[in-house]
Amino acid sequence: MSHPYQALIMERHKHPLHAGRPAQFDAQGQVANLICGDKVRVYVTRAGMDVHYEAEGCAIVNASADLMADAVAGKTPAQVEQISRDFETLVTSGHENPALGELNALAGIAEFSSRIRCATLPWSALAEALHHV
């Protein structure tokens, strides 16, 4: 099983590609983890499913949000829903899924049940945003 703090996770935590509030967006969604106070706000631009986010959280939250933005780019809402379900299976089972590409970097979190929510938090915020699209 992959280490939950492998290079890709730390790289996206330190140097995110999609962090920050875009000038224009169609919808946003925010979710907080009541246990630790971590927050993620996701901004969605409908055309091309362009996703950005602002996160106040741990390395897992930040990296998961950034990798999520990559994974859903250009997808339809139905495809996003499918990836989200597959991702949840990945982080709860620890079994890598070739279809999920770089998201597999987060498989190792399955070993730490109290941290799984960190990985899924951005996905909940995205679902919330898509609900408003």
Add this chain to the structure above:
Amino acid sequence: MSVTLQKFDVATIREDFPILKQQVHGKKLVFLDSAASAQKPRAVIDAMTFVMESQYANVHRGLHYMSEKTSDAYEAVRDKVADFINAASRDEIVFTRNATESINLVAYTYGRAVLQPGDAVAVSEMEHHANLVPWQMLRDAHGTELRIIKITDAGEIDFESLEQVFADGKVKLLAITQMSNVLGSYTPVERLAKFAHERGARILIDGCQAIVHRQVDVQAIDADFYAFSGHKLYGPTGVGVLYAKKELLEEMPPFMGGGEMIASVSYEKSAFARPPFRFEAGTPAIIETIGLGAAIDYVQGIGFDAIAAHERALTEHALATLSNIGGVSILGHAQDRGGVISFTMHNAHAHDIATLLDRQGIAVRAGHHCAEPLMGRMGVTSTARASFGMYTTAEEIDALAAGLNRIRQIFE
């Protein structure tokens, strides 16, 4: 680097705690989370096993051998606890589930029967939720006021704020911790009790953390109420203690109704038992209470002089070691502090620290430590916390420091 600990053989102590031989993720367990709950010595485990294997029945009701023997063993712990905290009488010891229940018992009974709407309860900024939420609930249900006493940036009680909170004479109860579960600060409880009493208020002390580390004398403190849990004192979960002065218990109505707490019952009404039984409805935690008795014997056998000296040396070593790690900030720097150290690390979230330390076999707590308002007061959202027990070693502190240095490299 290691420190010399005098007259205290930690290696021998560790032999008494079977769990400390466990491995976690293939590494030696370094348990630095005793402030959440302490590990149990063999003496406690054996005492509880003995009850279940050889001497068990319900207490206070059977007229047979096993019940009488078990009642004797159970009630002997009440004497033991009274002696342990130097209560004037065994009747001042009420067994509860834990300190949280002890404080709630006071809020529900004394709070509603003796405190009047318009009276104020004062707590400090560094209370555990257990000593904040019951007073908020009392405020909302009964119309008492809740006032907050400020702490200094060092993590000590701000006496100027204390004076202000008490200035109009409305405060009738000061409910305060003896040791912060986040900052490790001790509060000067003797001085606070004197202060409250001079102003016509009672004092309730949350002794959950402090009683594990130093000798407590409720009469010397002149505490009106003193609450603690068994499980932090190397005893089992499920048993706690409320000490209260006899005259206060006498005027308090029951907390819960049921068996054990009555003198007589008819379909129309009931007469309640005298304290402490009035506050102990239902079958108590018999096995756990007997386990608590064994824990008190164990702690007293080692002695608080030795325990405190060991933990003082550990805390000094830990403060010096951790503050030397680049990017680590320790919360609070009270003059009188014990083996509870909360810290943050530049760039690394507390949960990342806890998970990465866990991979190395090191158990620390991360989060808001049931003290969310205090996190805001100290300007953080969460911290990592290392806390020590009598079995903690200087080598374990060094392992923590090495772990944090590795994390620093990952997050740099």
